[in-house]
Amino acid sequence: MGGLQIVGATVVDGSGRDPAKTTVTVEDGLITENGTSGERLDADGLTMTPGLIDAHVHLGLSSPIQPQFSFQLSAAEIAADIFATASATLDAGFTTVRDTGGIDGGVVTAIAKGKVRGPRVLSCGPVQCQIGGHGYYGAEWEPTELWSSHHIPGLCALSMMSGNATELRSNVREAFRRGASFLKLCVTGGVVGAHDQLSDTQFTIEEIAVAVQEAASRGTYVTVHAHNSEGIRNAIEAGVRCVEHGTDLDEPTAALMAARGVALVPTFAVVEQLLHDTAGAGLGESTRDRVLGVRERMAEALAVAEAAGVRIGLGSDLIGPAQNRRGEELRLRAVLQTPMEALVAATKTNAEILGLADQVGVLAPGRQADLVLWNGNPLENPKIFADPANAIVVVKAGRIVKDLR
Structure with missing residues (x-):
């Protein structure tokens, strides 16, 4: 892999520090202090950020949902849709994602081998849910045990269901066997729900706690899908490390999260998606009714978490075929916080949550050379993040994977 010298860009390094005009040198896939010059890339007028990280994606839900x-x-069609979404994710400036349910280990491997374009992927494999809980979408008449016979091992496996702790232990071991690098449990009902509130x-x-124990024995962690505070408290008590959504998070629970070092990943883009284009995701109008009011409550929860000192990451949770505008999440967060805070959440903080802080998330010597050159300054105009056409150059592990110059 040859060297690369990027000159003339305004560099926003992901740490929260002010932007600065500096030359960034890449050698052997890493950012270096003073590398020998290789290819020279003139980035005058462009803004450089670390490659973005989405901590809540569903590559395995890239087809119309109801079909x-x-x-x-x-x-074949499900695979085609998954790989198209992986490619679009890279084009939107995201070089790392955490898949929180839907893909099986084969997708991660295919992308890692370079057989298809896509970001670096960490995956929980199938979501763990209780019988008939969030994550189960079978018909009411269908016997529960038929659900997992719909899995396509190596490609797509939405969820595994457990009726008790023993079954859950067995299922999480199976998820790890199939390549999961962390676990996700559903501990409350959901917005796209079939059988719950x-x-x-x-x-x-x-x-x-059984899932936490199994994850800890493999040096990893559990995150939970949770909308209400009671479910979040149960999960914190059991020892989980991260909470997804957190829509109705209250102050005492936020304080408990901060005290126990539990992170929060709010997900605003999917709420907008389901409010404005329910049909585009392949879902019926009843889903739109369930999502009403969630945006306002999630914004409130974000403020509560921030005030409590909770570590807050960023995730889009987009589902269905329309996953090309992943950067919409940064635009939405920039309105609720500042553009810099949204960027830090999508880079440095997400890298910490994913356990990759020593590899990605900040532009610094020794880190992976994951970076994006943006057309204009997204800190002045966060809408730039939302349009993939503004990601002029994307570099993943030192390799240019997109170049619109």
């Missing part, structure tokens, strides 16, 4: 959930699509809690503290 996929009712098993009307071939494995947002106010429901799911899994007991004792059950969640």
Whole structure:
């Protein structure tokens, strides 16, 4: 891999420090202090940021949702949609993602081998849910045990269901066997739900603790899908490290999260998506009714978490075929916080949450050379993040993977 010298860009390094005009040198896929010059890339007038990180993606839900959930699509079509989304993710400036349920280990491997374009992927494999809980979309008449026979091992496996702690232990071991690098449990109902409400809690503290124990024994962690504070408290009590969504997070629970070092990943882009284009995701109008009011409550939860000192990452949670504007999440967060805070959440903080802080997330010597050159200054105009056409050059591990110059 040859060297690369990028000159003339305004560099926003992801740490929160003020932008500065500096030359960034890349050697052997890493950012170096003073590398020998290789290819010289003139980035005058462009803004450089670290490669963005999305901590909540669903590559495995890249097809229209209802046809996929009712098993009307071939494995070939599902695969084509997954790989198209992976490619679009890179084009939007995201060089690392954490897949929080839907893909099986084969997708991660295919991307890592370079057989298809895509970001670096960490995956939980199938989501762990309780029988009939969030993550189960079978028909009410269908026997529960038929659900997992719809999995396509190596490609797509939405969720595994457990009726008790023993079954959960077995299922999380199976998820790890199939390549999961962390676990995700659903501990409350969800917005895209079939059999539950947002106010429901799911899994007991004792059950969640089994997953935490299994993850800890492999040096990794559990994150949870959770909308209400009671479910979040159960999960914290059991020892999880991260909470997704957190829509109705209250102050005492936020304080507990901060005290225990539990991170939060709010997800605003999917809420906008389901409010404005429910059909585009392949979902019915009833989903839109469930999402009303969630945006305002999630914004409130973000402010509560911030005030409590919770570490707050960033995730889009986009589902269905329309996943090309992943940077919309930064634009939405920039309105609720500042553009710099949104960028730091999508780089440095997300890298910490994913356990990759020594590899990615900040532009510094010794880190992976993951970076994006943007057309203009997204700190002045965060809408730039939302349009993939503004990601002029994308570099992943020192290799130019997109170049619109």
